[in-house]
Amino acid sequence: MKIQLEKVKPQEIEARSFEIITRELGDRKLDPDKELIIKRCIHTSADFEYADSLCFSPGAVERAREAIRKGACIVTDTQMGKSGINKRALARFGGEVYCFMSDEDVAAQAKAQGSTRATVSMDKAAALDKPLIFAIGNAPTALIRLYELISEGKLKPELVIGVPVGFVNVVQSKELIMQAGVPYIVARGRKGGSNIAACICNALLYGLDNRRD
Amino acid sequence: MKIQLEKVKPQEIEARSFEIITRELGDRKLDPDKELIIKRCIHTSADFEYADSLCFSPGAVERAREAIRKGACIVTDTQMGKSGINKRALARFGGEVYCFMSDEDVAAQAKAQGSTRATVSMDKAAALDKPLIFAIGNAPTALIRLYELISEGKLKPELVIGVPVGFVNVVQSKELIMQAGVPYIVARGRKGGSNIAACICNALLYGLDNRRD
Numbered sequence: 001m002k003i004q005l006e007k008v009k010p011q012e013i014e015a016r017s018f019e020i021i022t023r024e025l026g027d028r029k030l031d032p033d034k035e036l037i038i039k040r041c042i043h044t045s046a047d048f049e050y051a052d053s054l055c056f057s058p059g060a061v062e063r064a065r066e067a068i069r070k071g072a073c074i075v076t077d078t079q080m081g082k083s084g085i086n087k088r089a090l091a092r093f094g095g096e097v098y099c100f101m102s103d104e105d106v107a108a109q110a111k112a113q114g115s116t117r118a119t120v121s122m123d124k125a126a127a128l129d130k131p132l133i134f135a136i137g138n139a140p141t142a143l144i145r146l147y148e149l150i151s152e153g154k155l156k157p158e159l160v161i162g163v164p165v166g167f168v169n170v171v172q173s174k175e176l177i178m179q180a181g182v183p184y185i186v187a188r189g190r191k192g193g194s195n196i197a198a199c200i201c202n203a204l205l206y207g208l209d210n211r212r213d
Numbered sequence: 214m215k216i217q218l219e220k221v222k223p224q225e226i227e228a229r230s231f232e233i234i235t236r237e238l239g240d241r242k243l244d245p246d247k248e249l250i251i252k253r254c255i256h257t258s259a260d261f262e263y264a265d266s267l268c269f270s271p272g273a274v275e276r277a278r279e280a281i282r283k284g285a286c287i288v289t290d291t292q293m294g295k296s297g298i299n300k301r302a303l304a305r306f307g308g309e310v311y312c313f314m315s316d317e318d319v320a321a322q323a324k325a326q327g328s329t330r331a332t333v334s335m336d337k338a339a340a341l342d343k344p345l346i347f348a349i350g351n352a353p354t355a356l357i358r359l360y361e362l363i364s365e366g367k368l369k370p371e372l373v374i375g376v377p378v379g380f381v382n383v384v385q386s387k388e389l390i391m392q393a394g395v396p397y398i399v400a401r402g403r404k405g406g407s408n409i410a411a412c413i414c415n416a417l418l419y420g421l422d423n424r425r426d
Contacts, residue, residue: 003385003392005357010329017380046378046403047260080408083296116223144218165259167230172216179216190259195293195408 017043025051033061037185040203044195053188060159060183064133065208067158071095072131074201076194077118077142077164081135084198089205100124118142126155135161137197140173147173150180159183161200163192230256238264246274250398253416257408266401273372273396277346278421280371284308285344287414289407290331290355290377294348297411302418313337331355339368348374350410353386360386363393372396374413376405 008016021042030038034056041050064072071094076082082099090097100106100121110117118139125132126149134157136142143162149155162177162184164170174186185200221229234255243251247269254263277285284307289295295312303310313319313334323330331352338345339362347370349355356375362368375390375397377383387399398413 003388005382005385005389008381010323010327010354013329013381020380043379045406046380046383078297080293080297080411084291084293084407110223114223116226141223166256167233167259168221168226169218170259172218175216176218193258193406193408194297195406198293 014043024048031056036207037061037200037203040199040206041187041196044199045191045193047191049189049191050187050196053191055178055184055186055188057178057182057184060185061204061207063183064159064185064204067131067133068093068095068204068208070131072133072158073098073128074133074135075099075121075125075128076135076137076197077101077121078138078194078197081137081194081197084195085135085201086205089202089208093208098125098128116141119145122146122149132157133159133161133201135163135197135201137161137163137192137194138165140164140166140169143173143177144169147176147180150182157182159185161197162186163196163200165192165196166190227256237261244269249420250274250413250416253412253419254400254409257412258404258406260404262402262404263400263409266404268391268397268399268401270391270395270397273398274417274420276396277372277398277417280344280346281306281308281417281421283344285346285371286311286341287346287348288312288334288338288341289348289350289410290314290334291351291407291410294350294407294410297408298348298414299418302415306421311338311341329354332358335359335362345370346372346374346414348376348410348414350374350376350405350407351378353377353379353382356386356390357382360389360393363395370395372398374410375399376409376413378405378409379403 021039038054073095074097076099079099082097085097087097101117106117106120109120118141122142122145160177162174170190178186234252251267286308287310289312292312295310298310300310314330319330319333322333331354335355335358373390375387383403391399
């Protein structure tokens with residue numbers, strides 16, 4: 001079989017990808033505020049289901065960008081998620097990315113209380129005295145703990161990105177966080193991932209860049 | 214809406230997930246050699262398409278495990294991929310994970326020659342004097358460059374994991390690498406990702422662990 005490669009310059013690959021995504025979305029109208037985020041999730045996954053599954057609380061995108069502009073930090077539930085976020089873009093506004101999953105005190109505490117490291121990571125994050133965006137791409141137990149902390153009045157995040165992936169309590173944890181009364185971006189259903197969590201953070205950051213030019 | 218959480222102990226979540234995956238795969242028979250890898254990709258993505266899209270060259274899994282056992286190293290095309298691989302499990306056999314994407318010499322070289330950093334990263338990896346497994350979850354240009362290096366006799370990888378995701382030359386680059394005459398695990402089509410690349414590496418490692426117990 002003869003394989004025909006498309007000739008695209010390196011710096012044009014992303015734009016060409018977004019062209020294809022836009023074309024394949026057809027005459028579907030996306031809310032301009034959400035469009036960049038939805039398309040970036042499709043770009044990251046090649047999965048058009050995100051056009052349907054992504055749910056946004058009213059004004060979530062604008063509020064999150066405002067928080068980033070004021071120096072909000074991001075907390076992830078995996079090192080992969082942290083690794084995928086454009087930390088330089090975030091640092092320009094004073095923010096940084098935290099992931100406590102590999103911390104020894106977190107592991108010890110999780111073992112002691114029979115919970116997950118993700119749960120304990122959220123407790124550790126809640127103790128930070130900073131405006132926070134949570135980007136949860138892996139652990140439903142993290143989302144569930146965030147719901148509890150918010151309900152108990154111990155945490156008031158600027159945004160919760162709720163996109164864990166999987167089969168056990170994933171669907172439920174997302175429904176739960178959408179009832180917590182805080183701004184959210186959630187991928188309803190089983191799908192998501194650390195890559196999706198990171199790409200939503202980056203879409204927020206890049207949208208901000210454009211706005212400031 | 215009342216949300217019902219499933220009661221599962223932290224240490225049982227993964228096993229429970231695999232039970233659900235097995236049940237939903239129904240009476241579909243998976244090759245025992247490939248089963249763990251296929252199921253782990255589904256576990257990582259909640260996407261059952263991997264049961265159909267994953268392609269293996271004959272004996273790829275066994276050969277890759279043998280290479281790891283002898284100390285093979287893994288090269289990724291993203292920091293996210295590197296971050297997701299269980300480096301401690303790999304280190305037990307003497308291997309380590311490389312990602313050259315953020316190296317300054319790679320960026321400079323890519324700019325000078327009008328190619329991508331992924332392309333130049335593969336050249337840099339090919340200069341390593343080690344048995345190598347390539348885990349490509351992002352850049353089709355990396356896969357294309359691997360094909361060229363292999364064709365020119367400059368590289369003979371132990372395995373190429375070809376799972377970039379996206380819209381420009383992704384499908385083609387995967388077809389190309391399957392014609393290179395080296396062992397491969399490829400997710401045909403547009404889907405894949407750094408998380409999928411990392412999870413295939415981990416499935417290879419965990420399979421090895423079981424075998425050695």
